[in-house]
Amino acid sequence: ATSPAADDTGNGVGAAGRARIDARTLRTDRWWLQPVLTVVGLSAFVIYAGVRAFVRTAYWVPEYHYLTPFYSPCISTSCVPGSSHFGTPIGDLPGFIPLGFIALPFLLGFRITCYYYRKAYYRSVWFSPPACAVAEPHAKYTGETRLPLIVQNVHRYFFYVAAIVSVINTYDAIVAFHGRTGGFGFGLGNLILLGNVIMLWAYTLSCHSCRHITGGRLKHFSRHPVRYWMWTQITKLNNRHMLLAWITLGTLVLTDLYVMLVSSGVFPDPRFVN
Numbered sequence: 001a002t003s004p005a006a007d008d009t010g011n012g013v014g015a016a017g018r019a020r021i022d023a024r025t026l027r028t029d030r031w032w033l034q035p036v037l038t039v040v041g042l043s044a045f046v047i048y049a050g051v052r053a054f055v056r057t058a059y060w061v062p063e064y065h066y067l068t069p070f071y072s073p074c075i076s077t078s079c080v081p082g083s084s085h086f087g088t089p090i091g092d093l094p095g096f097i098p099l100g101f102i103a104l105p106f107l108l109g110f111r112i113t114c115y116y117y118r119k120a121y122y123r124s125v126w127f128s129p130p131a132c133a134v135a136e137p138h139a140k141y142t143g144e145t146r147l148p149l150i151v152q153n154v155h156r157y158f159f160y161v162a163a164i165v166s167v168i169n170t171y172d173a174i175v176a177f178h179g180r181t182g183g184f185g186f187g188l189g190n191l192i193l194l195g196n197v198i199m200l201w202a203y204t205l206s207c208h209s210c211r212h213i214t215g216g217r218l219k220h221f222s223r224h225p226v227r228y229w230m231w232t233q234i235t236k237l238n239n240r241h242m243l244l245a246w247i248t249l250g251t252l253v254l255t256d257l258y259v260m261l262v263s264s265g266v267f268p269d270p271r272f273v274n
């Protein structure tokens, strides 16, 4: 057998000048493990988040003002009383529209166009290529130079909206410091909400677009000491972007799951104050 794109004259694996190798790959290690784990992890999140975004149950704990990030901000009259921290300017929504419809498409867009997730699904889902030194099944490679993938360039605009959503999630986490008697109080749920928000900020600020917006296109760092300082801090976070991308998928699920379980009365929220 020849490699999948051996007849191609473009710039795929069969392009002139590329080594002709009969085997699909000469790698003998478990190169497929990472793509498999990536697909399993991403699919699990998409299924969980997809179901939870639509069910409209157990997303708010009235006693402690815990709101799951999947329903924030909840601005429709269909939202349960108390869960709308920013009012209800929108009337009732039909069941096929998630109550978090304002933020969810932007958050989805932010993640789909994220430089890390692009790498993840280009490799693991589209096999372009599945791993280093493993031939891809596609005859041509045009990168992100034309439709539809050229649209990935809108990532920075999703970043701006995602930063606003992080502010909203931060507000949700702050108003949740609410005790049984109405004053200050906190329990395990607050720590989970807070931990999630901190991780969301870390992920959002570690964005490649954020790094570029902060310190890109500067000719002289010495003339922009503040931007240079911010850029160096964001660069440190940026080095961990992949890790933060996965951690935040985990903290989002954990936060939502916790709110769901407490809200459904599966177990009470352990309280530390009030």
Ligand code: FES
Residues within 6 Å of the ligand: 110, 113, 114, 115, 116, 117, 155, 159, 203, 204, 206, 207, 208, 209, 210, 241
């Ligand atoms: Fe991943 Fe911007 S590059 S969020």
